[in-house]
Amino acid sequence: MENFNISKDGFYGDFGGAFIPEMLHPNIEELQKNYIKISESSEFIKEFNQLLKDYVGRPTPLYFAKRLSKKFNTKIYLKREDLCHTGAHKINNTIGQILLAKKLGKKRIIAETGAGQHGVATATVCALMGVECIIYMGEIDITRQAPNVARMKMLGAKVRPAKSGSKTLKDATNEAIRDWISNPIDTHYIIGSVVGPHPYPDMVARYQSVIGYETKKQLIKVEKTEKPTHVIACVGGGSNAAGLFYPFLNDKDVKIICVEAAGKGVNTGESAATSILGTEGIIHGSKTLLMQTNDGQITEPYSISAGLDYPGIGPMHANLFRTKRGEFVSIDDNDAMKWGLLLSQMEGIIPAIETAHAFAVLEKMKFSKSDIVIFNCSGRGDKDLDTYINYFKL
Amino acid sequence: MENFNISKDGFYGDFGGAFIPEMLHPNIEELQKNYIKISESSEFIKEFNQLLKDYVGRPTPLYFAKRLSKKFNTKIYLKREDLCHTGAHKINNTIGQILLAKKLGKKRIIAETGAGQHGVATATVCALMGVECIIYMGEIDITRQAPNVARMKMLGAKVRPAKSGSKTLKDATNEAIRDWISNPIDTHYIIGSVVGPHPYPDMVARYQSVIGYETKKQLIKVEKTEKPTHVIACVGGGSNAAGLFYPFLNDKDVKIICVEAAGKGVNTGESAATSILGTEGIIHGSKTLLMQTNDGQITEPYSISAGLDYPGIGPMHANLFRTKRGEFVSIDDNDAMKWGLLLSQMEGIIPAIETAHAFAVLEKMKFSKSDIVIFNCSGRGDKDLDTYINYFKL
Amino acid sequence: MNRINQTFQNKKDILSIYFTAGFPKLDDTLKIIRELDNSNVDMIEIGLPFSDPLADGPTIQKSSEKALKNGMTTDLLFNQLRGLRSITDIPIVVMGYFNPILQYGFDKFCINCKKSGIDGLIIPDLPVDIYKKSYKSKVENYGLNMMFLITPQTSNDRIHVIDEISKGFIYMVSSFGVTGARDNFDEYQIEYFERIKEMKLSNPLLIGFGISNDKTFKSACENSNGAIIGSAYIQHLKNYGVSKTNDFIEKIKF
């Protein structure tokens, strides 16, 4: 059987690995050597599960969307990650990593953030544990995501602007890595998606896999099967998708659908549809698909949603794309916004714009009456209200 | 045994009743006759519980606040209503009432809102059910709570400004009642707190009582007792408090603490500490304590938190106050804001400013090491970010 | 005999005019009453302004707000009404929301009404059952009439209860909705008027809410003992002032 999980040396097929400067070697090696051992220890599992339950609010519901199902004449379920504490799936991962960091004796946490969701989730767990927290964020993102900046500050985190390059997520990531290089001993870097050098993609996917495992358990109660026919998620770096897909990766009865942001259109030069526009390369320590010039300079993607606005995808997803295990669909700004409104008005759930992209698939693909279609409702739209207001002139 | 629940004729001690114009009589009578029957029918219970679980995300966790407990040397638990869909306890009630309205054959929903939380919760359940929704909101509140206005509009609700009086919650309530008078047959009015004419206070308390019943069940697992020593909640109209207190009302081993907003200080003339400043009277169809002039004109309260900015309290709470069953504490703007920040930085939970008031009690009262203190963490602070930003110059 | 009952015995097509005490000016109360009396209206309702008049439409609401801003209070109203009975003999009703009356003291309120020469009360948010239980005997002891409302939605059974407890007249709310001037009656309203007529109640009926012109007034009179005009008169007061009251009344009466 083909295996879509990570290999022992940190690769998904051709993708993955740890392409890091020597300065990061001790940190990365420490993680590589310890992440599975710690994450699978009964003490860790107990603490992790308890925090997911009592603090994050898990299990998140698997919600049968009645009106949507009727309209599209199929069975549509929403995995409600929007109900997680702080408003998105991101916190599953930060809870896992903060516990790991504590076990490794780290005293200081750094993270990058784009839309600010991961920054908030990181600042949150640092407040919870009483650990120093520094968040790197592109100078431009700091301006456009002001409410999340305020949340991070409320939570006691320091927000440091990344002023280089395009001053967005990619540059914030560079800055975080630079900080880590400069503080190799006491600092843990909490990466926010299934990107970065091995073991991050697998580590983040494992912490997010609670989404998929819960879905299985919940599905059997309502549909008497653990197997949906389709699992669908938006892909920025790919963590919410990886979390939902995880238990289904090697089960080919379950169709995997990855939804990327087409921005203003795949061929407009303002897009974030990495699988179509990207080529193999190395970004932030990982071999994967990424958007770049012929010359290997990483280009700045565009999407109306700041969380999908990353020039790469995780190596797991690059492999899903290359092997055709996953189907990749790209959705442009307008369709995403339309679906943000539609989900709000049909189900009373205002999704994050990232999340809205996933739902737009309902008009791009055909589903049959007996299909069981699971959407990862990765986050709530509160952070995007300004964008919605401006777009719809509310 | 003294009974702190509602009497058959709709009173809590001296308070309650239905002081309504004749035009509302059929609507109110219909509710009085049917609300218990319907709410206790197995069909209703099933639908209600299912939506609370799959849609709202219940049970909400009972979270042991480790760092806070350590700091105050007692056992502090947070009932995490901030994790409910839409961000506050308000939706428990709107789910109940929309189901009731459907059973009564209503086709149109109206509601009043102050901070916008109840408006959002109402617009949400209306979208869920595909029912027309009109929200009345003071013209001033529409300006100061712009994000929640946008959320309601995203959800398909019409937001109508109340332009009379002080143009805030009280006036929005008047407008909603006027609408109901004008549309007595097909319309249900979803009141957002335990206020208004009988049966609203009891009906809303019942729908919110899931908070208290869950707490009991959860507490027994962690503390081997169903009985906390203290239950603490902020009181605007009083619905989150009523929901938490409900199963403990008649159990005098459990201390009930109601936290009101002192605004700029109880005696500054800019306060919302109704129990101290109020006198017996009638507001929105209910006999209760309210803030009024000697002449019986209802005065405009003030609090930095829009959700506590109501000149009355529910009749249940008026009775808790008069009978001394409940202890009433008032917390001013500055202490509330301080505690908003403190809870954020100590537990990673940014509370609504309403909610923050409750926590400030920790510095006003002494608790012992073995006390089990339950706070209703009634809502999240996202809606209040602007206020926090301006206050703390974040 | 109470002036209200007398009026209904002696007259038909009763025109009762509502105004808010303290509007447009704080001390217009007696001036308005004099103007109305001079214009030959049959009855007057004085509205005690309230901060939260939830049964009233925008016109009366705004007049209440203005009146309160002008400084109107319950005490002041009774002061103003001292000369009342030296200027008019027609029945006068006070309409007030329950809370200001409660704060004033229900008994004191009744006593002062009686002293001022007031004939009856309308308290729109005092429910029938509570009235019966706690206030009816007081009101009747002071020789005041209490009038209640019925609406198109009120059941026949309940109308009988209200008829039994009311003294003076029954205030027949013409439509679904709060106070406010309308141009015409709908079919459902006419049907409702018919239904009530057939019930042959012991109290006379005045139709209120939405009476604004000769046409609606005439139609009301055809279906009851007369009508109450509020918002349309308040609007007239606002536009043309107290002294033009007669112009307004002339156009209504037929």
Next chain:
Amino acid sequence: MNRINQTFQNKKDILSIYFTAGFPKLDDTLKIIRELDNSNVDMIEIGLPFSDPLADGPTIQKSSEKALKNGMTTDLLFNQLRGLRSITDIPIVVMGYFNPILQYGFDKFCINCKKSGIDGLIIPDLPVDIYKKSYKSKVENYGLNMMFLITPQTSNDRIHVIDEISKGFIYMVSSFGVTGARDNFDEYQIEYFERIKEMKLSNPLLIGFGISNDKTFKSACENSNGAIIGSAYIQHLKNYGVSKTNDFIEKIKF
């Protein structure tokens, strides 16, 4: 024999200077090399600019950004380097991040390096194990040296591995942190230099990151075979231009 190895055989207190190709002006590459050669530096590192230079501090980052904006590409650099060996005989190393090299084609890159007269490569984000598995034989076939980095955090075991795989010299990162000029060495750095000295590695050592002046250069030379200066020189280029290179070098050399 590779010019790098020759240099270490013949000289001590090696001064190697880093600059970013395409900075300050697009076509400064050869000019800078000529100036450095004239100033008697011992070795030159040409930085291939990259959009995301995550091991570099702000000075080198900004020079990369500027170089890319100026239009620098891998192809263009090789074009510029055509005349390289007619103007200098000192060893030249290219330092580039892995992605641009991959996109160019690893083999093609090596071939063009060789053709241009480049002596060695530093690819900071190409890990030792992947190099060993997939690229070492290629690099060595083209007669190029590959240099790797060690840091204060690198374990002795790993340093031995790196020593074994490196050819030319070992790039000894002086401190925790990214590139950037510093004034002084800390105690922990001196201890680290001592530790490495005692290991008696087969490759010579150049200390890099944080060398900015005669003092730090001298101290580096006392602890190794010499040093690499990057940020400080880039800053000088920015402030004073290419033609003042000699002023900078004079102040460093002792």
